Amino acid sequence: MPEPDVLLEADRLCKYFPVRTGILSRDTVEVRAVDGVSFGIRKGECLGLVGESGCGKTTVGRVVLALYRPTSGHVFFRGRDLFKLPAKELRRLRRRIQIVFQDPVGSLNPRMTVLDIVGDAMEVHGLVSRQSKQRCVQEFLSKVGLNPESVSRYPHEFSGGQRQRIGIARALALEPDLVVCDEAVSALDVSVRAQIINLLADLQEQMGLTYLFISHDLSIVRYLSHRVCVMYLGRIVERAPTSQLFSNPLHPYTQALLSAVPAPCPRNTRKRLLVSGEVPSPMFPPPGCHFHPRCPRCMPICREVPPEEIKAAPGHLVACHLLGEP
């Protein structure tokens, strides 16, 4: 049921990476990085995607950016299937979906000046002429809080937070509709992190941006996102509006994840929900519910049948058999 203002819709996305194992690499095993993920992002909202390391959230981001071709499933951007577009048209559409990377060092070409980092693609897409490029880049630099005079400097001359601002300016320069923030603030120290988060929030308001905010940091997701999807081992286990997810988590994994957030008050002795064991290998995911080997409330059915998403409240979907019981 596509809603009218849905900007991007992922439909049953799967991304498997083949891995050769065994003697003479004869056997091929698939790493199921993303295993049937569907979600929609409405125009102007910020969708948070949370989960622990290796759960496939970055892979989802890369498929949405058309950096990876999904094994199956579709990504519709404004109703058009990204992976059925001719190459030329995809290139033209690509400027509408941009990314802010985690690593502010590796995401900027070390030998390019800021002018070229931000301005090169603008020029290629015909958004600016050669003459107006510098003025335009300076405009974007001041928009992200950098000195516009620094256009001719190189990335290594900036601090981590400033580099991240350059990365944001680069993404915004192409006038995107959707910005994928892949752990965009995780590599920054706390004070700078707050600045960048506020910058992202301000820019969203000013430019009407839509974010797919991928993070493992729940407090940041809570601050920025309107809705949150929780991923575990390649699947979305729970999705809800932010306030509802944080006040009333229903999936045992979400509950465990939330209880792991450090409490700001030392006397606040919340009960810690500990999850035993390790995340299973995505090469051999457990049958049934992926979470069942670690779930404190596992039932026999969980070992066999993958749970369907069940509507717990408007907009609040949970993939857990616990809710299926009458």
Added chain:
Amino acid sequence: MWNVLTLLRRPKAAFGVAVLLALTLIRIYDAVWPYDPVADVDMARIFAPLSLEHPLGTDQVGRDTLLRILHGTEAFYFPGLAACALAAIGGIVGGGLSGFYGGVFAGTFRYVTALITAFPRFILILLVCSIVEGGMYLIAALTGLVYLPQVAETVYRKVLYFRSTEFIEAAKVHGLSDGRVLFYHILWYNCLPPILKHLLYLFGYVILIETSLSYLGGFGVQEPDPSWGNMLAQAREYILQGQYVFAIAPATAILITILGLVSLGDAINEWGAR
């Protein structure tokens, strides 16, 4: 982007640039006032001592050694550039595409270059030269070809590394074409110094091959045209008669030129890695 002034501040680079500049000026001088080896013969001044008129003396038929050394650059200058062009185009395009796309093309290309590498270079050139008739340009083309795998391998490894960096992914997300990403964002911005280093080494290698073949005789530059190689070969016969300058002059020319090229190549590589 590449600030050349910071390069020239390095002594090794300055020396190399001076050598290259000198070679070019000599070529211009030689084109304006061509040297005629036959007209230069003068039996009255065989093995003339060093003088202002003949700064490096004369040879066994009275030809001016300095003039012959200057004119000897003709044997390798343009063929050397041609060899560099061949290795550059083949190596950059082949290695670049192999690294960027991989697949069957990369497999085939890398197999063929490995095959070339596996063959002893000098023997291969000697072999082809003894079968096929051809002048300096054939030798240069062969030298470029045997050197091409090194350029290709360097480019291949660089591209393989850079294509998975985040800034190159960002360039793809920006909707830039593969060609622009590969040749502009990866190669132009990040791989120029090592490629230039290899091309300068290759230029030196062309000189070495040319002089070796001319020294052996039968291949390369033939008498009466001068080449540093055949000058050395002639000097060998007279060195026991005390005609040292006749031998030392072309040998020094070879030494300084190759040293200049190689040190410029190294300097560029170090400068690019800073």
